[in-house]
Amino acid sequence: MSTPLKPGDISSWRPGEPGEGLAVAAGARKIEHNVIPLDPVDREISMLLKEPTEDEGSEKELNEILSWEARVDGKIKGNEVLLKGEISDEDRARITKELRALKKERGDVAQLEAETAARYGWDEEPDGWRTIRGQAVTREYDVQPGGELPSDAVMRSAPQYWLGARRMSGQIHATPPQPLANEPLASDNKQTMTEPKPVQVPVQDADVPVHEFDPRAASEAHTKAADAQGQTPDTAPTHIPVMDMEDDIQTFDPTAAAEAHIKAANSSAQEKTVAERLKEIDGFIKSAPANPTPEEQAWLDKLVRLREDLTGNNKMPGDKTVVSAPAQEARGNRFDEALRKIHAHDPEQADRILNTIEGKDGAIRERFLKLTAAAEEQKESQEAKVKEKFEEKTFEFIKRWGQKYQKIPLPYKVALGITLAGGALLSTGALSAVFATGIGVRRLLAGAATAVTVEAFLQHRHERTGWTRPEFQETRDRRIALMLGALVGGGGYVIEGIEHASAKITSLKETLEKLYEAGNAPTPTPPGFEGAFSVDNVPPPGFVEAPKGEGWAPYINTATEGTPAAPDLVDHAQDASSEMVHKVTPGENLWNIIKGNLAEHHAFDNLSHDQQVYLTDEIKNKFSALQHESPEKFNALFPSGNIDLIHPGDHIDLSKVMGDKAFMDHAIEKAQAFHGTLSHESALPHATEHAVNIPEGEHAIPYDVDPTRIPGLTPEDTAGSFNITEHPVATVAEHLPSSEYMVADIPLNEQARHSFESLLNYAYPSSDGHIWAPGESSSEWDLLSNQSAWNLIYRQEALMGNSEFPIISHDATTERVRAVLKAIMERTGIKPSHDEGAGRFLARAINAAGGRVWMNGGRVAF
Amino acid sequence: MHPSARAVAVKELEIEDLPHDMQDSLLASVGENIMRGVAIAALEKLSPEDQELFGTIAEGGDERKTLEFLSSKIPDFNAFVADETKKVIAEVKAMAE
Numbered sequence: 001m002s003t004p005l006k007p008g009d010i011s012s013w014r015p016g017e018p019g020e021g022l023a024v025a026a027g028a029r030k031i032e033h034n035v036i037p038l039d040p041v042d043r044e045i046s047m048l049l050k051e052p053t054e055d056e057g058s059e060k061e062l063n064e065i066l067s068w069e070a071r072v073d074g075k076i077k078g079n080e081v082l083l084k085g086e087i088s089d090e091d092r093a094r095i096t097k098e099l100r101a102l103k104k105e106r107g108d109v110a111q112l113e114a115e116t117a118a119r120y121g122w123d124e125e126p127d128g129w130r131t132i133r134g135q136a137v138t139r140e141y142d143v144q145p146g147g148e149l150p151s152d153a154v155m156r157s158a159p160q161y162w163l164g165a166r167r168m169s170g171q172i173h174a175t176p177p178q179p180l181a182n183e184p185l186a187s188d189n190k191q192t193m194t195e196p197k198p199v200q201v202p203v204q205d206a207d208v209p210v211h212e213f214d215p216r217a218a219s220e221a222h223t224k225a226a227d228a229q230g231q232t233p234d235t236a237p238t239h240i241p242v243m244d245m246e247d248d249i250q251t252f253d254p255t256a257a258a259e260a261h262i263k264a265a266n267s268s269a270q271e272k273t274v275a276e277r278l279k280e281i282d283g284f285i286k287s288a289p290a291n292p293t294p295e296e297q298a299w300l301d302k303l304v305r306l307r308e309d310l311t312g313n314n315k316m317p318g319d320k321t322v323v324s325a326p327a328q329e330a331r332g333n334r335f336d337e338a339l340r341k342i343h344a345h346d347p348e349q350a351d352r353i354l355n356t357i358e359g360k361d362g363a364i365r366e367r368f369l370k371l372t373a374a375a376e377e378q379k380e381s382q383e384a385k386v387k388e389k390f391e392e393k394t395f396e397f398i399k400r401w402g403q404k405y406q407k408i409p410l411p412y413k414v415a416l417g418i419t420l421a422g423g424a425l426l427s428t429g430a431l432s433a434v435f436a437t438g439i440g441v442r443r444l445l446a447g448a449a450t451a452v453t454v455e456a457f458l459q460h461r462h463e464r465t466g467w468t469r470p471e472f473q474e475t476r477d478r479r480i481a482l483m484l485g486a487l488v489g490g491g492g493y494v495i496e497g498i499e500h501a502s503a504k505i506t507s508l509k510e511t512l513e514k515l516y517e518a519g520n521a522p523t524p525t526p527p528g529f530e531g532a533f534s535v536d537n538v539p540p541p542g543f544v545e546a547p548k549g550e551g552w553a554p555y556i557n558t559a560t561e562g563t564p565a566a567p568d569l570v571d572h573a574q575d576a577s578s579e580m581v582h583k584v585t586p587g588e589n590l591w592n593i594i595k596g597n598l599a600e601h602h603a604f605d606n607l608s609h610d611q612q613v614y615l616t617d618e619i620k621n622k623f624s625a626l627q628h629e630s631p632e633k634f635n636a637l638f639p640s641g642n643i644d645l646i647h648p649g650d651h652i653d654l655s656k657v658m659g660d661k662a663f664m665d666h667a668i669e670k671a672q673a674f675h676g677t678l679s680h681e682s683a684l685p686h687a688t689e690h691a692v693n694i695p696e697g698e699h700a701i702p703y704d705v706d707p708t709r710i711p712g713l714t715p716e717d718t719a720g721s722f723n724i725t726e727h728p729v730a731t732v733a734e735h736l737p738s739s740e741y742m743v744a745d746i747p748l749n750e751q752a753r754h755s756f757e758s759l760l761n762y763a764y765p766s767s768d769g770h771i772w773a774p775g776e777s778s779s780e781w782d783l784l785s786n787q788s789a790w791n792l793i794y795r796q797e798a799l800m801g802n803s804e805f806p807i808i809s810h811d812a813t814t815e816r817v818r819a820v821l822k823a824i825m826e827r828t829g830i831k832p833s834h835d836e837g838a839g840r841f842l843a844r845a846i847n848a849a850g851g852r853v854w855m856n857g858g859r860v861a862f
Numbered sequence: 863m864h865p866s867a868r869a870v871a872v873k874e875l876e877i878e879d880l881p882h883d884m885q886d887s888l889l890a891s892v893g894e895n896i897m898r899g900v901a902i903a904a905l906e907k908l909s910p911e912d913q914e915l916f917g918t919i920a921e922g923g924d925e926r927k928t929l930e931f932l933s934s935k936i937p938d939f940n941a942f943v944a945d946e947t948k949k950v951i952a953e954v955k956a957m958a959e
Contacts, residue, residue, distance in 0.1 A: 352887065353887060356883050356884055356887055357884075364879070364880060364881065364884070367877075367879075367880065368880055368884045368887075368888070370958040370959075371875075371877065371888050371954070371955075371958045372887065372888065372891065373958070374954050374955075374957035374958035375888065375891035375892055375895060375954055376891070377957055378895050378899075378950070378953060378954050378957055379891075379894070379895055379898070382895065382898045382899060382902060383898075385902060386902060386905075389902075389906070390905060390913060391910055391913065391914065393913075393914050393917060394905060394913045394914065394917055396917075397916075397917035397920065397921065398898065398901065398902070400921070401898075401901070401920070402894070402898065405894055405897065406894075413889075413890035413893055413894065414886045414889045414890050414893070416890075416893045416897070417871065417888075417889030417890050417891075417892055417893025417894075417896070418868045418871045418889055418893075420871075420893055420896045420897070420947055421870075421871035421874050421875060421889065421892060421893065421896065421947065421951060435897065435900050435901075435929075435943050436928045436929035436932070438893075438897045439897065439901060439920045439928055440920065440928065
């Protein structure tokens with residue numbers, strides 16, 4: 001060819017022919033006799049090479065231009081700008097010098113990659129294969145000329161890229177070719193590249209274009225693609241060779257850059273429809289080996305996630321909407337920036353956001369990210385406004401308020417958001433009170449803001465676990481809402497606030513109306529305030545504070561002394577006694593809670609140790625007796641139906657028993673009359689003994705502890721109870737050798753094995769009462785243990801299964817395993833990685849806990 | 863039947879089609895911005911001296927005093943909060959476009 005090429009003539013160009021600069025500029029590079037597409041950086045390099053100038057500028061300027069930030073800031077706006085000459089000669093000269101250096105560096109890297117491949121005998125392998133391997137090993141392990149090459153790295157990376165290479169070469173092998181075919185490894189497992197073989201650049205068949213495996217270039221291409229956003233068809237270069245999707249997938253790599261690689265391809269003029277891309281991805285997944293290696297599985301997972309990105313609500317198969325990579329990138333950058341800022345002031349929120357978007361489909365995730373980024377930008381704008389407009393003291397006040405606000409648990413932030421955002425339409429009368437509560441922050445948890453919203457929040461917590469909330473739980477939720485909103489914030493506000501709320505909480509209103517009407521005279525309130533805080537720190541109606549030393553009466557329920565009062569009113573009024581409503585913390589049991597409360601109220605002052613034990617047990621037994629005497633009251637107190645099973649975060653209204661003055665006086669009299677010998681460990685059964693086999697002093701916690709205390713859990717995981725007992729018990733018919741659940745790379749000692757088996761016995765209760773013994777396991781567990789623990793814990797949708805990628809079924813066994821995993825994670829602080837199997841994670845966590853983990857009923861004990 | 867507060871809030875933010883965990887995250891974030899936005903709007907209505915006094919009262923933790931103070935300085939404070947709330951919501955939705 002003797003005439004200079006135009007951009008569309010690339011396919012016919014050969015090295016050495018005129019027009020090399022333009023050809024390369026249009027996106028081509030030669031590898032021997034082949035032309036392959038390059039990433040935009042290479043395009044820039046070659047673009048500038050076609051018109052080199054002598055004036056190359058200062059070193060400082062070159063460095064400035066070299067930085068990617070400078071380029072995206074507008075110094076260079078992509079190839080199109082260069083092609084159109086929209087860049088000054090001075091800038092072009094500066095860039096030329098630096099990019100020449102970059103090109104040389106890349107040439108050196110390519111040589112090193114070829115040397116690496118040759119070193120391990122890959123130069124005998126099919127075309128393209130060795131190139132991929134050489135690049136993978138060299139780049140992933142940062143191999144330097146003359147440097148060491150860890151042999152284990154080769155061993156790991158070789159199969160990692162095996163499938164792509166195999167497909168590229170068109171060859172099918174039953175097993176991945178092994179590295180080091182020609183040369184044994186050094187005894188120290190290191191290879192020193194001091195004597196590299198002559199470089200042999202892979203030669204491709206000229207008729208079969210091969211796409212370069214290049215994660216780094218792909219990543220840059222992805223970023224660069226954003227620059228092309230906004231270009232018009234008439235200004236955009238045409239016929240630039242692009243990576244065909246099929247070929248791209250054939251060389252799909254397991255790195256994160258691979259995703260960018262695919263997206264970058266879409267930025268070209270040959271963008272594909274969603275349906276086409278889905279078809280290609282599906283085809284590739286179907287061709288995956290039946291038993292992929294862990295590395296292959298990792299990038300197969302990435303393909304699945306890519307597929308999810310493409311199957312948003314507005315991108316169903318058949319949809320001809322073109323996915324715009326530049327647009328996606330631009331949005332991604334905006335979110336990245338917002339996330340960095342969020343992480344700076346609230347790392348847990350950032351972590352939670354990342355967990356929230358994991359596994360969501362593309363359209364949904366995009367909308368969420370846009371709003372999240374907008375909210376963060378709005379916050380930033382507000383803070384800037386405060387700094388600009390107000391005095392230092394006011395600025396500091398807002399800043400401190402924000403810091404305090406961020407420490408509020410998420411459920412209460414949600415509740416406040418609901419009240420404010422939804423309240424504007426429901427009822428404006430209470431918003432000012434809500435605002436004041438939020439400004440106060442410290443009382444937000446129990447203020448007027450929560451009564452309406454918390455009940456709905458709690459309801460949702462249960463519903464999204466797939467559980468129909470039973471009546472007793474609904475009652476309990478209402479009581480929590482009442483405690484938080486009405487009895488501290490004030491009944492008047494709540495009545496007003498729920499005036500237009502859903503019918504489901506009408507009973508709340510009715511209860512509160514009784515409470516409000518029966519209460520003390522309302523405190524004068526400001527206009528529009530409606531008594532929101534009128535009962536602040538005042539004992540609630542139905543109670544009088546009795547002096548100490550006159551029997552048992554920290555708060556005496558006058559209703560039990562004959563004062564007329566509606567049953568509901570008595571029930572809820574009792575909730576108001578903050579001293580009698582105990583919030584359970586980890587490690588507590590009912591017996592100790594009662595004992596502590598008695599001591600706090602000086603009930604033990606004149607009792608011996610044995611008498612104290614006697615009194616405590618009397619009260620505990622009374623709680624237990626409620627199960628038969630007043631089942632409704634018992635269920636409200638103990639939603640688990642078992643006084644031995646209380647959960648951190650539960651609120652136990654001790655006044656249900658200890659507020660009964662007649663009973664308490666009688667119990668104290670009996671204790672005073674007792675002159676026997678008792679101890680905590682004596683014959684009297686205790687209400688909440690520690691789990692069997694738990695060493696003295698160790699704590700037992702229920703599996704369904706409040707997960708809001710776990711940093712990084714998604715809000716859906718704050719649902720709390722997994723309600724395992726609602727599901728039928730799984731039938732386990734097969735027993736497998738213990739080796740099936742022994743994790744290869746996580747050795748378990750005898751104690752840890754016992755722990756492991758304890759967990760399995762809980763997760764897989766046998767229908768015939770069989771107790772798993774050492775040496776036995778379940779085939780179900782064998783299946784589940786290899787599934788991602790991360791998916792089990794975080795991805796609710798994964799539990800529901802997927803017709804194309806059935807990962808996990810939604811059954812009782814899975815729920816139990818999920819509950820166990822969460823409890824273990826909460827207790828040990830060990831989190832699973834995304835690709836870590838449930839079995840391996842459990843083994844690792846158990847080891848971290850010193851191998852001392854037990855299951856007893858619904859409890860995980862340490 | 864009147865809708866629940868949550869349903870109204872979710873509709874107001876136009877996030878009905880998002881999963882609940884995403885809704886929760888956004889409700890929390892936007893709720894904080896509403897709080898800050900209303901506070902800023904309220905502060906703008908106050909003199910520098912009153913601004914400082916407001917900060918002192920609010921940090922004292924007495925919500926009733928805080929509300930009494932703002933209600934005495936800003937006419938129809940309930941409506942004011944409602945209006946500013948709507949402005950913050952509208953703004954964040956516009957910024958997300």
